[in-house]
Amino acid sequence: MIDTAVSHARANYDQYLEQFLAYLRIPSVSALPEHKADVRAAAEWLAADMQRIGLENVQLLEMNNGNPVVYGDWLHAGPDAHTVLLYGHYDVQPADPLALWQSPPFEPTIRDGKVFARGASDNKGQMFSQLKALESCLMGDGRLPVNVKICFDGEEEMGSPNMPAFVAAYKDLLAADSVLVSDGAMVHSEQPVIDYALRGVVAAEIHVSGPQRDLHSGSYGGSVHNPVQALAELIASLHDEFGWVQIPGFYDRVFSLSTAERDLLRSVPYSQEQWELETGAPAPWGEPDYTLLERMTARPTLEVNGIWGGFQGKGDKTIIPAEAGAKISMRLVTNQDADEIAELFTAHVLNSMPETVRVSVQVGAGANAAVTPFDSMEIAAAVRAYSLAWGAEPVRSRAGGSLPIIATFQQELGIPFVLMPFGLDDNRHSPNEHYHLSHFSRGIETAVHYYHYLAEIRH
Ligand SMILES: [Zn+2]
Incomplete structure (x- = not known):
């Protein structure tokens, strides 16, 4: 029952917080080899906690010598019960620059109702809210309203390089009816958000070269095609005046927004004033037929991330540079295929x-977009859970960013997903990362409600 689980959570909140602080003290920085043992220690700490609260089959699973996935499940909700696959990650970003932290990153400190520590929000705090929701049900009620499988990643901050192979290899073990992830940010403390779509991404690097060395522009200018100029001409040709990407075939598979979805997106409280505040850019740019929010989340894009070439020092140096380069990234939407877009881009440039x-042209590993129906029963359960436990109805929206693991789960398992963020900006990936204690506790109660509504809607 919701009530017993919620009262268990409230009665044990101080203990949950102590456990959270202990978890934050483990410096599980996956990007730095010197923290390899700490990452494993965090995995073992989690596994022990999962075992203690009554989850079963708890184990560390490894792929290609990477950091282990912590797996556990509880599958006694009944043969027709919904099975949730809960994903989170226990690795954290590096903490530097250390000098900018007001308290040490791995000595969690509470100030102004917030816990300050690396990983406090991304993702230890948010996934721990989820785990303590399971504890509140299991210990308070003796059972979960739905079946749950847990997959806690130790390499998310490195881009989860082994997860595609892992999910493919453990497809049967991970089989579920939906995926649940608590990561990312709400609009503000009183305005939760449920993103039902994420964009995909492809990143590429272009190298242009001409003469065998930098040349004297007085001697050779006018006779050599300057690589910086050639690159600039190419980049200028990638968009037209309306912001449309000019790569042949780029839009062939792009879905068109339905009227129902455009109405939904128009109901998201996001104004041009807000956009101006966030970006500081002098005026909006881009496809005139789409709102700012649609351009930022529901349309594919191509961006120049960086460009270099030639002399950058003080004063003059009259040369024709030997080479130039640029980094380009593209955000993809539903139905576009990352591999196909990479090929179209490469062919177009060549x-x-x-x-x-x-x-x-070099293209890195890409990720496809992911989308789940915004009127799915899982999202309906999440809307209800936030409304009652958080006290505010969440907006449903698209996210402009990418979470490749969601696309991997969709591709391999073919199931819908629910993104249930409990964080704010929270200085994630920056010094003084923090998580509001009120979000920690409201997150636990929201998840408790979610599991119960999911069971109710199903029957
Ligand atoms: Zn992160």
């Missing part, structure tokens, strides 16, 4: 460069 320069 075909459009004149023979007066040499060009090469």
Whole structure:
């Protein structure tokens, strides 16, 4: 019952907080080899806690010598019960620059109703709210209203390089009816958000070269195609005046927004004033037929992330540079295929460069977009859970960013997802990362409500 689980959570809140602080003290920085043992210690700490609260089959699973996935389950809700796959990550970002922290990153400190520590919000705090919700049900009520499988990743902050292979290899073990992830940010403390779509991403690097060395522009200017100029010409040709990407085939598979969805997105409280405040840019740019929020979340994009070439020092140096380069990333939407877009991009760059320069393109591993129906029963349960436990009805929206693991789960398991963030900006990935204690406790209660409503809606 919701009531017994919620009162158990409230009665044990101080203990939950103590456990949370102990968890935060483990410096599980996955990017730094010197923390390899700490990452494992965090996995073992979690596994012990999961075992203690009555989860079963708790084990550390490894793939390609990476950091272990912590797995556990509880599958006694009944043969027709919904099975939730709960995903989170126990690794954290590096803490530097250390000098900017007001208290040491791995000595969690409470100030102004917030816990300050690396990982406090991303993702230890948010996933711990979820885990303590399970504890509140299991210890308070003796059972969970739904079946639950847990998959806690130790390499998310490195881009989860082994997760695609892991999910493919453990498809049967991970089989579930929906995925649940508590990560990311709400609009503000009193305005939760449920993102039902994420964009995909492809990143590429272009190298242009011409003469064998930097040349004297007085001697050779006018006779050599300057690589910086050739690259600038290419980049200028990638969009038209309306912001449309000019790569042939780029839009072929792009879905069109339904009227119902455009109405839903228009109900999201996001104004041009807000956009101006966030970006500081002088005026909006982009596809005129779409609102700012649609451009930022529901449309594919191509961005130049960086560009280099030639002399950058003080004063003059009259040369024709030997080479130039740029980094480009593209955000993809539903139905676009990351591999196909990578090929179209590469072919377009190679075909459009004149023979007066040499060009090469490198494309990194991409990720597809992910989308789940915004009127699914899982999202309906989440809306109800936030409304009652958080005290505010969440908006449903698209996110502009990418979470490749969600696309992986969708591809391999073919199931809907629910993103249930309990955080705010919280200085995630920055010094003085923190998590509001009120979000920690409200997160626990929201998750408790969610599991119960999910069971109710199902029957
Ligand atoms: Zn992160």
